[in-house]
Amino acid sequence: MSSITSSLPERLELQGEGLLLRDWSEGDLTAMPALFDDPDTAYWTPIVSPFDDTAARNRLGRARQLREEGTTILLAITVDGGAPLGEVMLRRAPEGTEIGYTVGPAHRGQGLAARAVRVMAAYAFEQLGVDQVILELEADNTASVAVARKAGFALLDLPLIEGSEKERAFVLQTWGLDRPRP
16 A cells, blocks of 8 residues: 655645645644534544544644555645635545545535545545545435535445444445546
């Protein structure tokens, strides 16, 4: 498995679809609890709950650590580089190059997740040379299934992924988006 961050600039900013995806910073720490301390985020994602100031500092540190390890990029979703509205992730894993996301409850319903996923997918295709990106979603997570469809992903005919996290069993479907053909 190759690194996704080996040739990244010190600061990463991706623009497109009316968004600017950027690295998290210390200035975002106060905004993070409002984005991540939410029952839906707690239920559908591995993000710690409750999410307080300590969790924000830990998440920022973890984002930097994962990037240094070369496996994962966590970027704040913004419209102008300012206030974060959510997060988008790109992770190189044995099962593929995965994208994940969450949008703060006050910012849902604006198409931010689908747009952020498309921008991150374009980055993976154009800059990292991957042939396919995946989303791993629970079928009951209707909001995420809608994001997958809006972003152009299709449900793949792969075995379901079963697991447990936060004392809750889950079953994930794999959705895929292939590199556009010239």
